[in-house]
Amino acid sequence: MIKKIRGILIKNRLWIIVILILNFIFGGLLWLSNDKAFCYIFPTMIIGSMILYCAIAFILYKNDLKREDAIYNYLNEPTINNENQIINLFNHEEGNVIRKIGGILRENQSTINTYKxxxxxxxxxxxxxxxxxxxxxxxxxxxxxxxxxxxxxxxxxxxxxxxxxxxxxxxxxxxxxRLKSTCKDYFFKEISLYDNCAEVIEEYKVILQEKGIDVSLNVGDCKVVSDKRGMQFIIRQIISNAIKYTDVEETEAKIVITSVENEKYIKLNIRDNGIGVKPYDLPFIFEKGFTGMVGEQRKNSTGMGLYLAKQVSEGLKIKIELNEKYTKGFEIALIFLKIIDL
Structure with missing residues (x-):
């Protein structure tokens, strides 16, 4: 409140200075005419002026609060009723501007509602x-x-x-x-990393055999706390990419899945020996619609798999890392933080 009143005084400082100058001029004339009366009248006049300034500042402060609340309500709901209420707090010219703004706001709101x-x-x-x-x-x-x-x-x-x-x-x-949904139907519980990887591999068993891709699953007895469906979706996108971007010139195509565990986290590494990703493409690998420039396989790619995997991983608090040093294919890691009982 004090800051706002001070701001009002600063805003109207020109008028305050003018009135103070007039007071001093009047005081000087009073002193020239009657120096005894000056000693009594001038201090009273100055004190009265200061009280008047503060009273006016307080009234302006209350009016500004009303305007501020009315503006916020109007911006949230630019209805005709709110518009009429806010116009009463401004002068005629400002009211015309508010009417124009209201028309634009209502038109934009109508467009937004239509699109929504x-x-x-x-x-x-x-x-x-x-x-x-x-x-x-x-x-x-x-x-x-x-x-x-x-x-x-x-x-x-x-x-x-x-x-x-x-x-x-x-x-x-x-x-x-469901990405933009405010309510996520995740169900977190302790699940086996090995079992979930095995289930996903089983789903792709026929395709893996058809492509001649050997899968090595060397995951220990690791337990992570996550949503089973969401986690399998992430793994599924990675496996699908590994199958899709198999190197046709590679005679022994393979996917290697391993795990590393320490006191802070469990890391699931998924590596293939496919066509890989160029270093200049790595910063964009999780962008929506990005497919890169390498290989005939990318012509039929949508660039949505890893984008969705990244989005879901953020909701599940799973960190995804790329191994930039691995050049014989593509390697990606899922990092699950351990939950410590306090």
């Missing part, structure tokens, strides 16, 4: 479609699991590949749709 409604409808449609597509996908899974003997081995592998890719794309799309 469209985005909400789009997200609802995406989620509804993703759930609807699970019906034919479930039927495909049922046929593959129960009619395997009636399908040729080549067709079976192709259908397994298609099913895995569909599941991967649907899951990726759902996670992307």
């Amino acid at each position: 409604q469209g985005i909400d409808e789009y997200e609802e449609y995406v989620e509804a479609w993703a759930h609807e597509i699970k019906t034919p996908l479930g039927l495909m899974t049922f046929v593959l699991d129960n009619r395997k003997d009636e399908i040729s081995q080549l067709a079976y592998k192709r259908l397994q590949y298609v099913r895995t890719k569909m599941q991967e794309d649907i899951e990726r799309m759902l996670y992307y749709a």
Whole structure:
């Protein structure tokens, strides 16, 4: 309050100085005319002027508070009613400016609401479609699991590949749709790092065999606290990338998964000997839509896998690191901080 009153006095200092000068001029004339009366009247006049200045400053302070509150309310809800209320606190010219600002604010708010409604409808449609597509996908899974003997081995592998890719794309799309959601349905519990890696590898078993990629899983009996579904989604994106960017000239394609544990954290390393990433591409590897410039495989890439993995990892408090020194493929690490009981 004191700072604001001081600010008001500084703002109106010109008028205060003028009035003080007039007081001193009047005091000088009074002293010339009657020096005895000067000793009584002039101090009283100065004290009265100071009291008047403070009273005016306080009144201006209260008016400024009303204007400030009215402006905040108006900016939050630029309705006609709030506009009429705020105009009463300003003069005619300022009121005209406020009316113009109100028109612009209401137009912008209407545009924002239209776009927001469209985005909400789009997200609802995406989620509804993703759930609807699970019906034919479930039927495909049922046929593959129960009619395997009636399908040729080549067709079976192709259908397994298609099913895995569909599941991967649907899951990726759902996670992307949920990124901006204010409520995350994560369920944190202690889970086995080895079991989760093994489950993801099993999902890609047919594709790995088709591509001739050998997977080495050397993860100890490590327990981490995380959301199982979210963590598997991150690992899935990394494995999918390793498969996608296999070096066609490599005769012994492989993915090596290892773990390192110390007092502070558990690190899960996933390394492949594929085409890798150029050093100048590494700073952008987690950018949305970034695919890099290396390899024919990147032509069909969306650049969303590692972007989504990074976004989900931030929600789960999993740190992702790239090994810039590894040049025989691509290596990425997931770091899980240990929870210490106090």
